[in-house]
Amino acid sequence: MNTQGKVFKYKDNVDTDVIIPARYLNTPVAAELALHCMEDIDKDFVKNVKEGDLIVAGWNFGCGSSREHAPLVIKTCGVSCVIAKSFARIFYRNAINIGLPILECEEAAEEISAGDEVSVNFDTGEINNKTTGKIYTAQPFPPFIQNIIKKGGLLASLKEADNE
């Protein structure tokens, strides 16, 4: 599986309160929530993001609340992958569970700039910065987690196990 898109770049410790402010959490409807994705640190994100684009950020992406609405709004906005130096653990879990691809790669997260055109091969973990021509390799997921992703998320994988 591959993806390619333009990069939106953010710093360290992007928290779930800026990914989707709690003042909007009075609804569980993803399309409605997605209108406010990142608005507290980047008002133009929702306006500019296109299907397939990527978010690249620093350490501890998604820290704070356990709200699954955070990876959900990023996915709903069309973002195809988040690359970061590290992820906060609940965000990491939630992203896998709902099927938002994420990759940890310190070097790529450091060097890729906003606006770069980047492609990702999820099978190999290869990150290709088409703008600069540099190629990076992210840590692949352990097989247990790859299986959850392949089945289409946690509940789908459980349901399948149930039917076997």
Next chain:
Amino acid sequence: MGMTMTQKILAAHAGLDYVSEGQLISAKLDLVLGNDITTPVAVNEFEKAGFDKVFNKDSIAIVLDHFVPNKDIKAAEQSKTCRQFANCQCISHFYDVGKMGIEHALLPEQGVVTAGDCVIGADSHTCTYGALGAFSTGVGSTDMAAGMATGMAWFKVPSAIRFNLTGKLPYNCSGKDVILSIIGNIGVDGALYKSMEFSGDGVQNLSIDDRLCICNMAIEAGAKNGIFPVDEITQAYMTNRCERKPVVFEADKDAKYDKVYEIDLSKIKPTVSCPHLPENTRNAEELHDITIDQVVIGSCTNGRMEDMEAAYKILNGKTVAQNTRCIIIPATMQIYRDCIERGYVTAFIDAGAVVSTPTCGPCLGGYMGILAAGERCVSTTNRNFVGRMGHTESEVYLSSPFTAAASALTGFITEYKEVQ
């Protein structure tokens, strides 16, 4: 090699004699928790996946606390979704208005969590229950849905950082100052994916409320969980309270820790986290030039009885500074009632504060104390991210109830000893 306390609890719940760091396990859950924001998403996932029955109606807790009493029509719809699901599934631990409290104050108080438990909650501050010697951790709504359906969750066994506590806290400090200074020291990702295990002689000098507060903010250092050993104080708290029999786990003597920090509690100072990260800590006494518009005393971090006592001690017979709003939110109905019976509520109102029914409300910028652009709040809550309590140009300073109440009297950041 030995196991940490967390690893032993996880091993027992995975049916294994031994687990080691990094191992992926499937563990049995004693409790699955959700609130009015995360449960509707979980219910949707649960139903979408075709599940129709929860694994055990007695092992699920649904607490309406973030936006209740309903702050608007949309919040009312979310509460209704939770209520219908809870009634339909006969969930025994369903807490609606009148019975509810802030989940992480309520569940320990009501004896729903106990030592040795393995708990997941669709709320990041689920790590609070480590104070009672349980493994508990925050997850998302999909994990909650899977937990409700199967009674199981997958975990990657964490390594641990040990905090060896000695000594006794000064009179003007509480558990909040301990955890804020730890986060200031190790950073907001200083314990990422790891357990924070507290130990040492100093533990006996910390009350259960202090321990709950310390474990509550383990997530603010990125930790998977925070945990205290079970001692006589824990046993006394659990006796005649917990529904299930406590099971006591102890870390092995030869357990491996990634790092060990020595913390002398007597050296802790009143600590404040400045905007916009909990790791931006300063001593309260260095922040006199920070004038404030609002004080919030409450939340799952500091809305317990000892926090109310601290506020009472400082506000009783005094007056909140002009142009400063002071909002006090007892975390559960029991605490609210105790505050009334002890005369605290009258004292708070006489001092010029308002006292609210239990709610998470302002902590996450929901309602009951939203900040305008340029406004500053000293708050006993747990996060001070951009826009957390309202406008993106507002500021939240995190502190203990001592510092928050003292600041309410002066209108600027002030520590307890300065208003005595």
